[in-house]
Amino acid sequence: MDSFAGRLAVVTGGGTGMGRELVIQLATEGCSVAFCDLNPDTMRETALRAEKEAPPGTRITTHVCDVSDATQMNRFRDEVVEQHATDHVDLVFNNAGIGGGGSFVSGDQVEWERTFGVVWTGVYNGCRAFVPLLVAGTDGYLINTSSVNGFWAALGPGVPHTAYSAGKFAVKGFTEALLEDFRLNAPHVKAAVVMPGHIGTDIVINSMRIHGGTMLGEMTKEDIKAMRDSPLGRTLPPDATDDEVRARVNMIGEFFRDAAPVSAAQAATIILDGVRNGEWRILVGDDAHKLDEAVRKDPLGAYGPEGLSLSTFVG
Numbered sequence: 001m002d003s004f005a006g007r008l009a010v011v012t013g014g015g016t017g018m019g020r021e022l023v024i025q026l027a028t029e030g031c032s033v034a035f036c037d038l039n040p041d042t043m044r045e046t047a048l049r050a051e052k053e054a055p056p057g058t059r060i061t062t063h064v065c066d067v068s069d070a071t072q073m074n075r076f077r078d079e080v081v082e083q084h085a086t087d088h089v090d091l092v093f094n095n096a097g098i099g100g101g102g103s104f105v106s107g108d109q110v111e112w113e114r115t116f117g118v119v120w121t122g123v124y125n126g127c128r129a130f131v132p133l134l135v136a137g138t139d140g141y142l143i144n145t146s147s148v149n150g151f152w153a154a155l156g157p158g159v160p161h162t163a164y165s166a167g168k169f170a171v172k173g174f175t176e177a178l179l180e181d182f183r184l185n186a187p188h189v190k191a192a193v194v195m196p197g198h199i200g201t202d203i204v205i206n207s208m209r210i211h212g213g214t215m216l217g218e219m220t221k222e223d224i225k226a227m228r229d230s231p232l233g234r235t236l237p238p239d240a241t242d243d244e245v246r247a248r249v250n251m252i253g254e255f256f257r258d259a260a261p262v263s264a265a266q267a268a269t270i271i272l273d274g275v276r277n278g279e280w281r282i283l284v285g286d287d288a289h290k291l292d293e294a295v296r297k298d299p300l301g302a303y304g305p306e307g308l309s310l311s312t313f314v315g
């Protein structure tokens with residue numbers, strides 16, 4: 001797909017981060033966009049910024065939708081068809097995601113299932129709702145966001161990362177399987193899997209909020225004990241008060257955003273360049289490329305006390 005001008009794109013999770021930047025960059029090129037998020041305020045901000053950059057005739061619509069809920073996703077699809085008076089869409093970016101669900105063994109089951117529900121089921125629901133509209137067009141592109149955690153199920157030794165990794169592996173596997181399905185059954189539709197490394201967004205802060213404060217501010221005594229026992233917590237002075245532990249957790253989210261080697265806007269540009277070039281495998285960031293190489297070179301060395309660590313590849 002050489003140009004996005006005059007096309008219609010669907011983006012999930014367009015309120016902040018990479019989703020917001022995708023909406024703005026697509027609109028700037030004259031692509032109409034229908035995007036969803038949980039948060040109407042952040043969506044309004046994205047829409048205002050996109051409309052400011054967009055050439056006349058470009059339509060931006062916002063839709064409140066929890067991607068993990070199939071009924072809401074289907075309603076989003078129906079709104080897109082009605083509000084854009086269309087029988088097809090050209091691009092679908094299943095981008096929404098949250099972190100969480102670290103330990104399967106000792107973590108909270110509700111948090112685990114919520115994380116997997118957004119990361120995997122959200123992409124599945126997006127495909128069920130919108131792939132028929134891609135197939136209904138003359139050429140279409142499905143872009144599903146996985147992660148480096150779609151080929152490497154860890155952050156490093158000592159940090160379990162089970163729900164997010166399971167979901168991202170599912171997104172990668174499903175999207176790769178669709179390549180052959182589309183080739184046979186919808187040859188005018190392409191698919192791509194996006195695998196970002198560390199990108200400067202508020203995903204940590206947003207995820208903490210979505211998990212209802214169990215990870216932020218309202219941390220219980222058990223949360224605080226778990227935090228103190230974690231690799232990060234062990235870097236705190238032993239006499240740190242509970243409030244100091246809470247403040248440290250808040251800082252982590254800001255540090256994650258501010259220390260990233262690639263901004264959300266740069267990531268969106270890399271993703272859109274990949275789509276323009278017809279790629280089906282879009283790695284974002286040097287860390288993602290290096291990790292990909294390292295896991296392929298020594299798959300057995302990817303995990304364990306001497307295993308790979310994301311921080312080694314960033315910077």
Ligand SMILES: NC(=O)c1ccc[n+]([C@@H]2O[C@H](COP(=O)([O-])OP(=O)(O)OC[C@H]3O[C@@H](n4cnc5c(N)ncnc54)[C@H](O)[C@@H]3O)[C@@H](O)[C@H]2O)c1
Nearest residue numbers: 013015016017018066067096097147196198199201203206
């Ligand atoms: N930031 C990174 O380092 C990184 C790395 C690899 C992959 N990713 C993936 O990139 C994608 C975008 O993440 P980001 O870093 O821009 O994060 P972000 O938190 O800035 O953006 C994600 C957006 O999705 C929305 N969202 C969350 N749950 C939702 C739901 N149930 N329904 C609808 N919207 C929902 C959030 O409100 C937010 O606006 C995610 O799939 C994430 O897992 C991010």
